Amino acid sequence: MARKPGRPEVDAPDVAALDARHGHLPAVRIIELAAAELFRGEVAAVSSFGADSAVLLHLVARVDRHLPIVFLDTGKHFEETLRYRDALADDFGLTDIRVIHPDATALQRADPSGRLHESDVEACCHVRKVEPMARGVEPFRAWFTGRKRHQAQTRATLPVFEAVGPRVRINPLASWAPADLADYMQAHELRENPLVAYGYLSIGCFPCTRPVEQGQDARSGRWAGQAKTECGIHLGGLEQSLGQERHHE
Numbered sequence: 597m598a599r600k601p602g603r604p605e606v607d608a609p610d611v612a613a614l615d616a617r618h619g620h621l622p623a624v625r626i627i628e629l630a631a632a633e634l635f636r637g638e639v640a641a642v643s644s645f646g647a648d649s650a651v652l653l654h655l656v657a658r659v660d661r662h663l664p665i666v667f668l669d670t671g672k673h674f675e676e677t678l679r680y681r682d683a684l685a686d687d688f689g690l691t692d693i694r695v696i697h698p699d700a701t702a703l704q705r706a707d708p709s710g711r712l713h714e715s716d717v718e719a720c721c722h723v724r725k726v727e728p729m730a731r732g733v734e735p736f737r738a739w740f741t742g743r744k745r746h747q748a749q750t751r752a753t754l755p756v757f758e759a760v761g762p763r764v765r766i767n768p769l770a771s772w773a774p775a776d777l778a779d780y781m782q783a784h785e786l787r788e789n790p791l792v793a794y795g796y797l798s799i800g801c802f803p804c805t806r807p808v809e810q811g812q813d814a815r816s817g818r819w820a821g822q823a824k825t826e827c828g829i830h831l832g833g834l835e836q837s838l839g840q841e842r843h844h845e
Contacts (some may be wrong), residue, residue, distance in 0.1 A: 606737075611759040619756035623652075623768035626756060627659045630738060630766055638737040640664040640694075641767075642729070644801040646680040648777045650786040652742040652769060657688035664692045666732040669723040670700060672713075672801035687787065697731035698724045710816045713803045720743065724801070738764040744772050747798065 606614075618629060630639050631818045642658050643649045643665055667681060683691050700721050706712060712720040734738050744767075754770045769777075781788065791799055794819055796808030798816075808816050 602784055603640075606759060606762060606764055608759045609756050611764055614756075614764070615755045615757040619770075621786065623772070624655050624658060626766065626768040627655055627740065629665060630740070632659055635736075635738040635764070639739060640666050640733065640736045641740040642666045642733065643742065643790065644668070644799065645677055645684060646767050647792050647797050648781070650788065651772075651777055652683055652787055653684055653690065654780075654784055655768065656740065657690060661689045664694055664736075665690055666694050666696060668696050668725060668729050668732060669709075669803050670705075670728075672724065672803060673807075674791060674799065674802045676790045677761075677799060678704055680787075683787060687823050694732065696728045698728050702727065713801070715806065717757055735762070736763070738766055740766045741767060742769055743767045744769050744777075746773055756811075 618626060621629070641652065641663060643653055645667060653665070656665070669678075681693070684690070706719060706723045712723070743751055743754055744840075745751050754767055756767050756770050758765050758767070766829075771821070780786070789796070789799060795804060797808040799805055
C-alpha cells in the first residue's frame with residue numbers, strides 16, 4: 597500500500613527528540629498525544645491479546661475505542677487467545693479490530709505441512725509473523741505496542757518512541773513493572789488471558805510457547821531451549837519487510 601501523498605516522514609533524530617520530550621509522560625497521556633496530535637488518523641495499536649494485553653487495550657479504549665487494533669492471526673494461536681481477543685473487544689467496546697493473516701501463497705510455499713517451526717523457526721516466524729505484520733502496520737505512520745523493559749534483557753533499554761524506518765513505534769508501557777500491571781488490572785477489574793493461570797506469562801504461537809518457570813523472566817517460555825528470544829517483528833525484520841514493500845510499490 598502506497599504512502600499517502602504528502603505524508604511527512606520521521607528519522608531517528610526526530611524520534612529521539614520525541615522520546616526525550618514525551619517519553620516520561622504517563623501512558624494514557626502518551627496515547628492521547630500520539631492519537632490526537634502527533635499522528636492523528638494515522639496511528640494504530642498492535643496487540644497479541646496475550647498475558648497482559650488488557651492494560652494497553654484498556655488505556656487505548658479510554659482515549660479512543662475506535663482506534664484501529666491490529667491483530668496478527670498466525671494460524672498457530674491458542675484457542676484461548678482467540679476467545680480472549682473477542683472478549684476484550686467486547687469488554688472495551690473496541691470497534692476496529694483488524695485481523696492480519698500470513699500470505700496464503702507464501703505459506704503454501706514455505707510451510708505446506710504446517711510444521712516449519714520444527715526445522716526452521718526463523719523461517720516460520722518470518723512467513724507467519726514478520727511479513728504479515730509489515731502489511732498490517734504499513735498504512736500507519738505509528739503504532740502502539742505493549743512491550744516493557746522488564747520482560748527480557750533484550751528490552752532492558754527500550755525507549756517509549758523508537759524509529760522503524762520512516763515510521764514510529766510507541767511503547768507507552770515501557771517503564772511499567774509487573775506490580776504496575778497487576779495493580780492496573782485489579783483497579784479496573786480487567787480479565788486476563790486464561791493461559792496466565794497455567795504459568796504462561798508471554799503468549800505466542802502454541803508450538804513455541806511454554807509456561808514460565810519460577811524465577812525466570814516473562815519471555816523465557818518463548819522458544820524455550822533455543823537462543824531465539826524475539827520473533828523478528830520488534831527487531832530489524834519488520835523494517836526490512838516494510839522496505840521491501842516500498843521497493844515493490
